[in-house]
Amino acid sequence: MxxxxxxxxxxxxxxxxxxxxxxxxxxxxxxxxxxxxxxxxxxxxxxxxxxxxxxxxxxxxxVESDVAPEYAWRTETVKSGDSLAKLFDRAGLSARTLHELLSQLGDAGKPLTVLRPGETLDFAKDEDGTLLAIRYAPSRTRIIDVVKDGDQYRLSDQSLPVEHREQFATGTITSNFWNAGISAGLSPAVIDGIANILGYDIDFALELREGDSFAVIYNQDFVDGDFLADSDILAVSFTNQGQTYNAVRHSDGNYYSPEGKSLRKAFLRSPVSYKYISSSFNPRRLHPVTGRVRPHNGIDYAAKTGTPVYASGDGRVMRSGYSSLNGNYVFIRHGEQFVTKYLHLSKRMVKTGQKVKQGQRIGNVGATGRVTGPHLHYEFLVNGVHRNPRTVKLPEASPVPKGELAAFKAQAGDMLARLESHRRIMLAMR
Ligand SMILES: [Zn+2]
Structure with missing residues (x-):
């Protein structure tokens, strides 16, 4: 019920x-x-x-409620276009009762008037049809009870305690990070979370190799013993081509290296979703159409037409246009020094002059212009000079404040020790 x-x-x-x-x-x-x-x-x-x-x-x-549990409850489900008045009507309660209830509750009764389809309300009446109680759970962590107390309706709005339980998972890359995450039992939210935390240092689309490995500690939230959702990632360690990147969550919600340096940077390593990259073709040799050796000033991400392309940093669109070579293209200026370029798009989603945020979708991968197949050609310019987007040094966000550094380092050391001991247990079980 x-x-x-x-x-x-x-x-x-x-x-x-x-x-x-x-x-x-x-x-x-x-x-x-x-x-x-x-x-x-x-x-x-x-x-x-x-x-x-x-x-x-x-x-x-x-769970026994202290709301007159002996009542016979009747459940009404909110349908599209429903109002509290309609629910009252279906529950056999009068418009007068509704008016009395809402005027007595005043502002406190507001949550009862913003119902969403699919939600349920439980009504209790006595044999004369008088409304005795309403129970409504707007979310899995919140319960609203209305009880008739003499002549007065009283409302209690209760938040249920959320319990965090730590989980550990580890995995090894055989094809791509998405598949490795799924086989390690991670939810899409946690997989995306890891890619977002480390996406400034590691290009999850192109740089992963077979044998790369990761370990993560994250929270799962439970309410009354029932699983609610995966929540914060607490620490993650990722070994990419022999180099290990560690990230630990600080109390400010940001992630830092164990030494307290920020992992956030002004630019993402990869401007396309790592989930859909099919292969990285070798752009450094011959031009695929003319067959001539020519300098290649960027990186090509082979992906299906329609794959989202993101602005790698905050900035302003210098040009959003079309040419026979570039196809649909977007150039973005980031302050005085930096320019990024995105070519061969099937669709552009920004206009010249428009401001964009890091991670904002600016278009879709396509095969427009002079190309042999769908891919994103991505260029990174510093002071007008083409640089390798994968290796260029990127400006960092602020580190852990000095006053909090000692405490953070201690906590980070503890977290990484726990990651390591979990990992040893897993290895011993193989
Ligand atoms: Zn290219």
């Missing part, structure tokens, strides 16, 4: 996304349940694989 408090039937199968979660379960389960997992033979477990666990979960009774 109350959708908020789901129960699981006994013996319900739960898919657990990572071996760490499995270990956590081993620790908390009573011995009978642990038996079921031992059957899987721990030594055969592989890192990055998913394993079904049979877990006995006792059916829990609906």
């Amino acid at each position: 109350l959708h908020l408090f789901k129960t699981l039937p006994k013996g319900h199968k739960i898919l657990v996304g990572s071996v760490s979660a499995l270990l956590a379960l081993l620790l908390i389960l009573p011995s009978d349940d642990a038996e079921a997992i031992r059957d899987h033979d721990l030594e055969k477990l592989k890192v990055g694989e998913r394993y079904p666990l049979v877990v006995d979960v006792e059916s829990r009774p609906l």
Whole structure:
């Protein structure tokens, strides 16, 4: 009846996304349940694989509410175009009751009037049809109760405590980061999170190699024991072509190296989504159309037509246009020193003179101009000179403030030690 408090039937199968979660379960389960997992033979477990666990979960009774639990509740679902008045009508409650309720609650009653389709409200009436209580959960972490107390309706707006649980995952690149993340049991949100944190140092589209590896500690949020969502990444370590990049979250929500240097920079390494890169073709030799050797002033990202292209830094569009060589192109000026260029687009989404933000979509990959196939040609100019976008030194954002540095370094050291010990346990299990 109350959708908020789901129960699981006994013996319900739960898919657990990572071996760490499995270990956590081993620790908390009573011995009978642990038996079921031992059957899987721990030594055969592989890192990055998913394993079904049979877990006995006792059916829990609906959480007893102090809102007159003996009432008979009736649930109404909000449909498109519904108002509280329509819901009252369907629940068999009068317009007069609604008026009385809203005038008594005043401003406190506002959340009841901004309902979204799909939400549910539970109504309790007595045998005379008098409204006794309403229960409404605008989100999984918030419950609004209205109770009739004598002649007065009273509203309580309650936030449920969110519990953070740390998760650990590790993986190795065999094809691309997206696939490695998925096989490590990570959600798309966490995979994107890692790519965003390290996307200034690592070009996830072109620079990853087979054998690159990563380890991450992140939070999962639970409400009343139920999984809500993946939340903050706390620390991540990524080894790319033999070089290890570490990032730790500071209390300001930004990510820094263990020494306290910012990972954010004025430019992204790669202006296209790493998810869709098919291959990197070798641009340094012959021109694909003329067959002549000619200098290539940028990087080519081979990707399907329609793949999003992003502004690599904040700036202003110098030119958004078309030519027979460049096809649809966008040039962006970033302050006095820097210019970035994006060629062969199938679609342009910005106009000359327009201001753009780092990460803003400016167009789509295409095959316009003189090309053999769809790709983004990307150039990076410093003071008018072409530089290699992959290796050029990029200006950094501010480091951890001096006053917080000692505390941050201690916390970062602790986090990285935990990453390392988790990683050792995983390796020992192989
Ligand atoms: Zn090119």
